[in-house]
Amino acid sequence: MTFRRLSPHRSALLSVAAGTLALLTVGCGQPSGADNAADEAPLPRPVRTLEVAEPETARAPSRFSGRLRAAQESLVSFRVPGRIAARTVDIGSRVAQNASLATLDPTDLRLQRDEAEAALSDAQARARNATAEYERVRLLYTNDNVARSALDAALANHESGLAAVEAATRRLDLADTRLGYTALEAPAAGVITDVLAEPGENVTAGQPVVRLAADGALEVEMTVPESLIAQVTRGATIDVEVSALATRFPAVVTEVGLAPRNGSAAFPVIARLEADDDRLRSGMAAEVALSLVGGAALLVPSQAVVADDRGRFVWVVTPDASSRVTDASGAPIEIGTVARRIVTVGQLRPDGLEILDGLAPGERIVTAGANQLDDGQSVRLLARDPLAEILIGS
Secondary structure, X not given: OOOOOOOHHHHHHHHHHHHHHHHHHHOOOOOOOHHHHHHOOOOOEEEEEEEOOOOEEEOOOEEEEEEEEEOOEEEEEOOOOEEEEEEOOOOOOEEXXXXXXXXXXXXXXXXXXXXXXXXXXXXXXXXHHHHHHHHHHHHHHHOOOOOHHHHHHHHHXXXXXXXXXXXXXXXXXXHHHHHHOOEEEOOOOEEEEEEOOOOOOEEOOOOEEEEXXXXXXXXXXXXXXXXXXXXXXXXXXXXXXXXXOOEEEEEXXXXXXXXXXXXXXXXXXXXXXXXXXXXXOOOOEEEEEEOOEEEEXXXXXXXXXXXXXXXXXXXXXXXXXXXXXXXXXXOEOEEEEEEXXXXXXXXXXXXXXXXXXXXXXXXXXXXXXXXXXXXXXXXXXXXXXXXXXXXXXX
């Protein structure tokens, strides 16, 4: 067996504690003989308690990681398939609205346009013949030289010819429009933040070619845990600290997610920066200080909350007003009964642990000695002093 030497200070303190505990167990100034000690019941276990204070109506700012992005960001793509003939921008290029970004090889679409034009000419020629035939038959029918069936057939050919011309005209208009889609233009003034296709590459309709961050305000996107998302409100003012610049910028929450992202337990929140600073860039890392307001939060010492397989709880103390127990010096000893109370906890803050549900202001809870209690157990309430700490830990 190995023994460890105690420091003189700790030995003296433990001696005082042991002596005091012996005095308390004798109790009420009775003789300390063996017979009296055997007949007298031991005092309840000592605990330190605290009365729960009124709740706070606001919380200290919570901090979340985020990233800057353009408030309006577009993946720009061609509306028709084809081979990229040229790209006139690179990453970082600043462009004006309707500026050319890239072009497709127009050969195939030009051939389709020429084919549609030829089809229109053929339809127009057929329509002219059908119209002339109808006029001739109608004149003959007026003179009773042909049957009514011949007039009906000529009229049908005439109307069919006109419909064919209209359809061919629309096909030619569509071919002209598609030919115009070979030029990719910027939907707004801004900066090219990414290039997703190169010249000579075949792309499909809708396949992104460049990413454009439109000029204007930037915004920061962050994720907030599900336990706090209900307390985030649109219009709330926040501080955004951009790490690269070591500067804080004011922002306003504009969007609060209604569903978690990517199957996680975190919800997206977006805030728009109110500052206009040329040093800010889309993609910069940022730290957001967000003041969460809403339900009032009680604060208790973290050691007052105990956890087991049934959840987190505290011991609520009900003082026994009828108790008349005194110590060896005749001073009254306050006795109470503890009851297990399930609680819902919030954030751990420097000044304590938030209790969101389960406690009310004015209730008394155990703050030391909570790990060695049973439901309904009688306890002895101690003042907060170093000697009480030793007694509780013994």
